Amino acid sequence: xxxxxxxxxxGVLLVTLQVVLRLIALGxxxxxxxPSTGLAWLMLILFEPFIxxxxxxxxxxxxxxxxxxxxxxKAHEVIAQHVGxxxxxxxxxxxxxxxxxxxxLNRRLGSLPVLGSNRVDLLDDYRGxxxxxxxxxxxxxxxxxxxxxxxxxxxxxxxxxxxLVAATERGVKVRLLFDHLGxxxxxxxxxxxxxxxxxxxxxxxxxxxxxxxxxxxxPDLRNHRKLLVVDxxxxxxxxxxxxxxxxxxxxxxRLGRKWVELMxxxxxxxxxxxNLVFAADWYTETEEIPNLPLPLxxxxxxGDVACQVVPSGPGYVAENNLRMFTTLxxxxxxxxSLTSPYFVPxxxxxxxxxxxxxxxxxVELFVSEVSDQFMVGHAQASYYRALLDAGVRxxxxxxxxxxxxxxxxxxxxxxxxxxxxxxxxxxxxxYEISVMLYGGDVVKRLREVEDDYRAMSRxxxxxxxxxxxxxxxxxxNVMRLxxxxx
Numbered sequence: 001x002x003x004x005x006x007x008x009x010x011g012v013l014l015v016t017l018q019v020v021l022r023l024i025a026l027g028x029x030x031x032x033x034x035p036s037t038g039l040a041w042l043m044l045i046l047f048e049p050f051i052x053x054x055x056x057x058x059x060x061x062x063x064x065x066x067x068x069x070x071x072x073x074k075a076h077e078v079i080a081q082h083v084g085x086x087x088x089x090x091x092x093x094x095x096x097x098x099x100x101x102x103x104x105l106n107r108r109l110g111s112l113p114v115l116g117s118n119r120v121d122l123l124d125d126y127r128g129x130x131x132x133x134x135x136x137x138x139x140x141x142x143x144x145x146x147x148x149x150x151x152x153x154x155x156x157x158x159x160x161x162x163x164l165v166a167a168t169e170r171g172v173k174v175r176l177l178f179d180h181l182g183x184x185x186x187x188x189x190x191x192x193x194x195x196x197x198x199x200x201x202x203x204x205x206x207x208x209x210x211x212x213x214x215x216x217x218x219p220d221l222r223n224h225r226k227l228l229v230v231d232x233x234x235x236x237x238x239x240x241x242x243x244x245x246x247x248x249x250x251x252x253x254r255l256g257r258k259w260v261e262l263m264x265x266x267x268x269x270x271x272x273x274x275n276l277v278f279a280a281d282w283y284t285e286t287e288e289i290p291n292l293p294l295p296l297x298x299x300x301x302x303g304d305v306a307c308q309v310v311p312s313g314p315g316y317v318a319e320n321n322l323r324m325f326t327t328l329x330x331x332x333x334x335x336x337s338l339t340s341p342y343f344v345p346x347x348x349x350x351x352x353x354x355x356x357x358x359x360x361x362x363v364e365l366f367v368s369e370v371s372d373q374f375m376v377g378h379a380q381a382s383y384y385r386a387l388l389d390a391g392v393r394x395x396x397x398x399x400x401x402x403x404x405x406x407x408x409x410x411x412x413x414x415x416x417x418x419x420x421x422x423x424x425x426x427x428x429x430x431y432e433i434s435v436m437l438y439g440g441d442v443v444k445r446l447r448e449v450e451d452d453y454r455a456m457s458r459x460x461x462x463x464x465x466x467x468x469x470x471x472x473x474x475x476x477n478v479m480r481l482x483x484x485x486x
Contacts, residue, residue, distance in 0.1 A: 017049075018049045018050075021045065021049035021050070021052075022045065022046055022049055025042055025045040025046070025049070025052070026042065037424075040481055040482070043481070044056075068284060069315070071283060071284045071287065072280070072284050072315040073315075074283070075279070075280035075281075075283045075284055076111065076280065076315070076316075078279075078280070078283075078289075079111050079112070079276050079279075079280060080111045083111055083112060083113055083276075095306075095413070095438060096331075096413055098327075098328075098331035099331075099413060099414055099438060101327075102324060102327050102328055102331070102414075102436070103308055103436070105323060105324065105327060106308050106310045106320070106324055106436065107308075109310070109312075109316065109318050109320040109323065109324075110309070110310050110311050110312070110316070110320050112273050112276065112308060112309045112310070112311070113308065114306050114307070114308040114436075114438075115268070115269040115270050115273060115306065115307055115308070116268075116269070116301075116305075116306040116439070117268050117269065117301040117302060117303060117304070117306075118266055118267065118268030118269065118270045118302065118303045118305045118306070118307050119266065119267040119268055119302045119303030119305065120264050120265070120266050120303065120305045120307065120437060120440075120442055121264065121265040121266075122262065122263075122264060122417075122442075122445050122446060122449060123236075123238070123262070123263045123264065123265055124260075124261070124262050124405070124449050124452075126240070126245050126258075126259070126260070126261055127156065129236075129238075129240055129261065129263045130156060130157060130159070130160055130240075131159070132236070132265055133160055133228055133236055134159045134160045134163045136228070136230045136234045136236070136265075137160065137163040137164055137167055137228075137230060138163050138166070138167075139230070139234075140167050140172045140230045140231055141172065141231060142172065142173070142231045142232075142291070143172060143173040143174070143175070143229075143230075143231060143232075143290070143291045144164060144167055144172060144173070144174045144175070144228070144229070144230050144231075145175050145227075145228070145229040145230075145275060145278045145279075145282070145290065145291075146164070146174070146175065146176045146177065146228050146242075147176075147177040147178070147206075147223075147225055147226070147227050147228075147278050147281060148177075148178050148179075148225075148226050148227075148241055148242040149178070149179045149182045149183075149222065149223060149224045149225065149226060149241055149419070150178065150179065150182050150183050150185075150186065150241035150242065150243055150247070151176070151178035151183050151192060151241070151242040151243065152183070152186050152188040152189075152192055152242065152243035152244070152247075152248050153188065153191065153192045153195050153196070154188055154243060154244045154248055155244060156243070156244035156245070157242055157243060157244065160242070161195075164176070164199075164201055165199050165200070165201065168199065168200035168201060169200070173202070173290075173291070174200070174201045174202065175201075175202045175203070175278075175282060175290055176196070176201050176202070176203040176204075177203070177204055177205075177206050177223075177278070177281060177282065177285065178203075178205060178206065178242070179205070179206045179207060179222055179223045179224070180205035180206060180207055180208040180209065181207070181209065181219070181222065182222055182223075182224070183205070186243065186247060186248050186249070187248055187249070188243075188248045204282075204285045204286055205285075206223040206281065206285055206431075207221055207222065207223055220429060221314060221429055221430075222425075222429065222430045222431070223281065223313075223430070223431040224419050224420075224426065224430035224431060224432050225237075225277070225281070225311075225419050225431055225432060225433045226238060226239065226240060226241060226242075226263075226419050226433075227274055227277065227278060227433060229271060229274050229275040229278055232271055232272050232275055232291070233267060233271055234265070234266070234267055234271060235265070235266045235267075235270065235271040235274040235275070236263050236264065236265050236266070237263065237264060237266075237274060237417070237418060237419070237433055237435060238261065238262050238263030238264055238405075238406070238407075238417055238418065238419065239261045239262055239263065239404050239405050239406045239407075239418075239419060240259075240261040240262075240263050240404075241259075245258040245259050246258055246259075247259070252372075255400045256400040257372065257400045257401070257402055258400070258401055258402070259401075259402045259404040260397070260401055260402065260403050260404055260405060261404055261405055262339075262405035262406070262407055262417065262449065264417050264435065264437075266307065266435075267302050267303065268301075268302045268303055268305075268307075270307035270308075270309060270435070273307075273308075273309040274309055274433075275291070276309075277309060277311050277433055278290070279291075280311075281431070284315075303440065304439050304440035305437055305438070305439045305440045305442050306437070306438045306439045307435050307436065307437055307438075308435065308436045309433065309434075309435055310324055310418075310433070310434045310435070310436060311431070311432070311433050312420065312427075312431070312432045312433075312434070313430060313431030313432060314428070314429065314431070315431070319427045319428060321418075321420045321426065321427060321432055321434055322346070322348065322349060322427040324416070324434065324436065325349060325352075325408075325416070325422065326348050326349055326352040328408075328410050328414065328416065329349075329352040329353060329356055329410070330352050330355070330356070331410065332356055332361050332410045332411055333361065333411060334361060334362065334411045334412075335361065335362045335363075335409070335410075335411055335412075336353075336356055336361055336362070336363045336364070336408065336409070336410055337364050337366070337408060337409045337447070337450045338353070338363070338364070338365045338366065338408045338422065339365075339366040339403065339405050339406065339407050339408060339450065339453065340365075340366075340367065340406055340408075340421050340422040340423070341367065341368055341371070341402065341403055341404045341405070341406070341421060342371070342373070342376045342380060342421040342422070342423040342425075342426075343365060343367055343380050343383065343421075343422045343423065344376060344379045344380050344383070344422075344423035344424055344425075344480075344483050345383065345422060345423070345424075346424055346427065349422060350383065350386065353365075353387065353390075353392060354386060354387065354390035354392065355390075357387075357390040357391040357392045358390050358391065362393075363390075363391070363392045363393065364392070364393040364394075364395060364450075364454070365387065365392055365393070365394050365395070366395050366397060366403060366450065366453045366454070366457065367380065367394065367395070367396055367397065367403065368396065368397050368399070368401070368402050368403045369396040369397060369398055369399045369457075369458070370399040370400070371402075372402050374479075375479045375482060375483070376423065376479075376483070377479075378472075378475050378476045378478075378479035378480075379476070379479040379480045379482070379483040380423075381468075381472075381476045382473075382476035382477055382479065382480035383480075384460065384465055385465060388460070388461075388462045388465060389462070393459060394459065394460040395453065395454055395457035395458070395459055395460070396457055396458055396459075396460055397453060397456060397457050398456060398457065398458065403453065405449075406418060406419060406420055406421055406422075407446065407449075409443050409446050409447060409450065412443055412444075413438065413443065414436060414437065414438050414443065415436075415437045415438075415442055415443050415446045416434055416435070416436050416437070417434070417435055417437065417446070418432060418433050418434030418435055419432050419433050419434070420432035420433075420434050423483070424483055
């Protein structure tokens with residue numbers, strides 16, 4: 001074979017390999033994957049096999065790695081054993097039939113039971129929430145467990161971190177977790193690590209990527225949970241990250257962007273349940289078992305709210321948060337109020353929301369007028385037409401503020417508050433934590449927060465959305481397709 005023949009041979013081999021890769025993709029990609037996700041990956045691979053397969057290898061599977069998976073399984077077994085035979089309180093057994101059914105679903109998926117007799121405070125003031133968490137740490141006598149997706153030691157969080165340091169100096173065990181890549185995106189990351197290294201705080205990054213130390217996994221997995229537990233008696237969770245309202249980014253400050261959040265402060269038996277979630281994450285990262293929670297039980301009543309903690313993420317077989325969300329939405333008979341900064345639903349959630357509106361349920365959705373994330377914002381916008389046509393009322397929170405709260409209410413019965421967005425990432429790729437709340441006046445109080453959102457927001461009309469420029473619709477649809485590449 002002459003040298004002039006080699007280019008032809010190589011060309012034939014490349015074309016053959018492309019055909020083989022496309023044929024392999026047809027039989028491999030759809031397996032155990034949502035049709036929309038499988039179709040998006042197939043389109044990418046059929047269009048460009050080499051780039052497509054490389055991207056699929058990195059991002060196509062929510063693989064945790066063998067060691068991490070084994071640790072998580074052991075942690076989940078410990079949780080299941082710890083909750084034992086705890087029964088749901090009578091207040092939930094007397095609730096509407098559908099709520100008891102959802103509680104059973106949540107327990108089967110996440111192991112944690114409904115626990116009654118809790119006090120729950122809603123905290124919708126950013127600085128007020130940081131102050132409340134600081135006060136709780138100041139009163140700590142035994143341990144403080146802190147877990148946030150993003151952490152920064154800045155002017156707004158300085159009091160909180162100083163309270164953590166002071167707690168260690170009086171003998172309190174302080175453990176801190178934050179997501180490796182989530183926190184690394186902030187310009188304050190190196191300063192945070194430097195300052196923490198000079199304290200007695202026991203801190204670790206979650207889901208680290210360190211190839212030289214054999215710490216590798218799918219690079220876009222995140223631990224998105226936000227929670228604080230003090231002495232097993234006071235707990236916080238919700239949407240707030242441990243940073244100032246503009247996330248320490250100059251561009252946000254120039255634009256006047258500030259994040260609007262909602263957290264809950266809890267007392268009662270739900271706090272040890274929150275601590276179990278922290279304990280599982282701490283064990284997964286360190287192989288150490290931290291302070292185990294107090295036994296889950298029904299102590300003297302400190303409040304009238306029943307709570308059920310629902311963890312979700314790649315370590316669970318089912319998408320726990322998505323299953324709870326859709327079940328509750330299908331159960332609504334009068335009213336649904338949804339708040340999510342990133343609303344990019346899969347087919348099941350989109351059908352649940354639009355079907356509820358079409359059967360006469362009053363459905364409203366609160367989102368930001370302008371998204372802080374280009375791709376997600378356009379993908380979200382691609383769903384507005386279907387929502388509006390079904391009768392969903394969409395309220396857009398005014399820019400430059402970013403409505404980052406994550407919660408919803410169903411009829412006058414139940415509320416859900418937590419870290420989970422209503423998007424494909426939160427359902428499949430992020431570790432999240434949600435709390436289902438029932439009883440007392442908790443739904444009424446959350447309705448008041450929703451009323452404030454509505455008063456500040458402007459309702460999007462079908463006529464206005466129909467006038468959207470063609471080039472923006474095109475980008476919306478492209479970003480919608482890319483959102484399914486999981």
